[in-house]
Amino acid sequence: MSEMIKTNDSFSSNRRTFIKKTTGAVTVTSALAGVTIPRVHASMDDFTKVALVGAGGRGTGAASNALSVPEDIARTKLVSMADVSTAKMENSFRALKRRGKDRVDVPEDRRYIGFDGYAKAMDNLDAGDVVIFTTPCAFRWVHYKKAIERGLNVFMEKPVCPDGITAKRMLALNEEAKKKNLKVGVGLMCRHSRARGELFNRIKDGELGDINLLRAYRLHGPVASCFSLPPKENESELLYQIRRFHSFIWASGGSFSDYFIHNIDECCWMKDDWPVKAQGAGGRHYREAPSGQDYVDQNLDSYTVEYTFKDGAKLYMHGRTMNGCHGEFASYAHGSKGLGIISQAGHAPAPCKIFKGQSFKDPVAWAYPGRESNPYQDEWNDLMTAIRDNKPFNECESGVQASVVTAMGRFASHTGQEVTYDQVLNHDHDLCPDAEKLTMESDAPLKTNPDGKYPVPAPGIIKDREYLQITGNNA
């Protein structure tokens, strides 16, 4: 089969129909063989179908971004949704319907509940359409496998894997995605921030000199599900751990991976490299909830990690989820010629700046003019532009690298050991061996130990893995 026919196969059904109707498949094949085919918009009826897998907060946001891509880039329509929670699904559907109106065409029989819903949602798409993965990251590889089989373009949220085993699985799957020329966006949206992009270009042009120190801070009170009380009476333990996914390392990489990955990734982007090793410290100062009950999650509430790049440069990541303490949510790069603000006060807008010395009091050499656009929307516009123009766009590998680097800092803090990138990538601790086989009736991947508590890190005592499961899969 010619390359041309393969490329045509990745068009959405309406695009295929249009090309056949207007030019004839044979003419297109012979006229365009061997050239890059721009994904032009055929007619006003032409649209890219979108499926949403994981209809929670970010899923609703990502689907909304998908529907808000400017029409000269792509016309999108949400056609199917999947979740394991009926309540989350219905909330998301209602919110999207309000915003998207006729662009949300998801009747009840295309809203799938259950662990197998992802496959059914994707079966409503044609090759070349787009699927969104916004479940906790434990399921990313399972869903990615199906998308590749179906020839679908993908938007997947960060982190893309919680551990080395799934990192390698994602990298292997991604080789198949690349062969099929699939476009893959990862929700590290700061990489699409226009202000950070200009700062990066200036760093590459030497305006900061050699980058020898990066500092990142994510210091705020408890957010999302980082601390958890035990499941409700009669609640499925599996669905409880999924609902409280920031609390459980198998599901999300814990609060460390879920929260800190953005700052770690944007620092590595500015350094234009990934660290080779890390050492870290962390502790859990408070376990008692305001109700007097003890929290049972696996997270520490404070972390400090020193990452080392191969040229000896350092990245320090400071993270804390504790009320009443100094708050900061920012990343900075120090070079031999000055200091750069990568981000300050959250993800967006990024007030990127370069100072002529190492202090914020030094004269400003450059500042991003004005207020930048929303990087969550920009990442979608960039993905859909790449699909339209059939240009290379695959962020999976860098998403895996960012996830492994983040897991490296987490592992170092949880074990109290210095650890290398390769050790984390090749570690044998499979945090969720049966992700592909889970059903609504399955046991939870993490069990309580004989003391009735979920296993937690014990730095300096448990040195070769982040926690010890005495019963269950990892015993």
Ligand SMILES: NC(=O)c1ccc[n+]([C@@H]2O[C@H](COP(=O)([O-])OP(=O)(O)OC[C@H]3O[C@@H](n4cnc5c(N)ncnc54)[C@H](O)[C@@H]3O)[C@@H](O)[C@H]2O)c1
């Ligand atoms: N890029 C960002 O700034 C950003 C912001 C928020 C969240 N996120 C990421 O998005 C993901 C989801 O986070 P969220 O805040 O939306 O959480 P959420 O709990 O609101 O949404 C997750 C949804 O996935 C569903 N789900 C879980 N497992 C499933 C499965 N196997 N099949 C189908 N549905 C399943 C849950 O029921 C839930 O509705 C996480 O990976 C998170 O890190 C990214």
